[in-house]
Amino acid sequence: MKSVEAITSLAETFRVLGDPTRIRIAFALSREELCVCDIANLLGVSQSAVSHSLRTLRQMKLVRFRKEGKIAYYALDDDHIAELLEVGFGHVEEKR
Amino acid sequence: MKSVEAITSLAETFRVLGDPTRIRIAFALSREELCVCDIANLLGVSQSAVSHSLRTLRQMKLVRFRKEGKIAYYALDDDHIAELLEVGFGHVEEKR
């Protein structure tokens, strides 16, 4: 039996990925490291909204970033995240 | 590149699993088929809340059910769901 905290934390993770903007960001980052403004341009979302979304993703340790001068490069925090996305895609594609 | 619909649908799936009650239900169902009142007792949640949650899970085809007399037995719709939960647990347990 899994602990209550693990289940709560898992729900949190899914909830964070359960937003169109955030999952699009995660999916973009699964292909390559990107800076904030590139993400914003790529998705057609305001820089502010991207920053807020990245903050949420960061808090759940789904993404990490490194700062190079004034530019912040974001990437998925580890391979589990990409795996989670792929298993998820497997599900939605089967159901279509 | 994944289609916009696939990403939207994936976000929906994660959103639905991103609720404590619903993910607890999904986790319980990953072990065995259960009827509504058993789920309610198991989680300590009202029957009404469980029914509403199951409806949401059903709409995303995450669970299926069969009716036997007046009792409705619910189960995960397919093995992908359990896999999704396990990959998710792998992530949260690594991050702790």
Next chain:
DNA sequence: CGCTTACATGAACACACGTTCATATATCGT
């Protein structure tokens, strides 16, 4: 038949959430 049990559902309320807007900080170019 009533009565109980199992489940579903609509309305409503309180709360959470994502975006925008305004603004702050820090770095780069000139």
Next chain:
DNA sequence: ACGATATATGAACGTGTGTTCATGTAAGCG
């Protein structure tokens, strides 16, 4: 030093969401 660029963040506003409460339907039981 000054303006432009890159990013972060707080407040606020509209919207979405989960629960409860009340009620409905349908099956089993005496």
